Amino acid sequence: MTRYVALLRAVNVGGTGKLPMAELRTMCESVGLTNVRTYIASGNVVFDSKLAEASVKSRLERRLEEYADKPVGVAVRTSEELAQVLTANPFKSAAPNRTVAIFLDTAPPADALTHASGQREEEMALGTREIYVHYNNGMADTKLKIPAAKTGTARNMNTVARLVDMANE
Structure with missing residues (x-):
């Protein structure tokens, strides 16, 4: 069983893409x-699955498209990969709420x-499958x-850190 974190694109941001978190669960x-x-x-979703990352991604995207009637992008990382994103942040001394990882x-x-x-x-700065930006x-x-x-x-570094904590619980 693998612990994953899924990050949905354009959900509940700026009044668009409304998706209640209970419905997402x-x-x-x-x-x-x-x-x-x-x-x-x-x-932001933390979960366990026996499926490979690609299968998790395709199943989630297919189900979300059925719900939203439009494609919803999903970035998926294992808990270890997400922890590495936090560790690799090249702007550690910068305000975490002004530093983001753009997940690709x-x-x-x-x-x-x-x-x-x-x-x-x-x-x-470039990451493994991320682009880091300090604003x-x-x-x-x-x-x-x-x-x-x-x-x-x-996702800003505060959110990434909280998701890493949740994935380790």
Whole structure:
């Protein structure tokens, strides 16, 4: 049995993609996931499964699309992989609420950061299947666009740390 964390893209953010977390837990259980727990209303789920990551991802995305009538992206990590994201954060001395990991399905292209536009005070770094961004002045007024992150989903380091804790419980 593997402990996983699933991160849904564009759920309960900015008034779009409303999905009650109780409904999300039920959906996860309906595709065979066990010990399902959610964290805050932005699509964070910790669970156990005997399935491989790709199977978990495809089952969840299929079930979410049935619910939402549109594709809902899901990034999946094992509990160990998520802990490594936290450990590998290159901006550990920065405010955790201003530092995010943008979770991708595959490794970011080596030139991903050179294609970013609108960068001001933001700092960026590549991870294994993540792009880290420290928003020095906060995210509210950023103009930063990272084309390689378009289909990813971001979580700040406070959320990543809490999900790691939940996955280790």
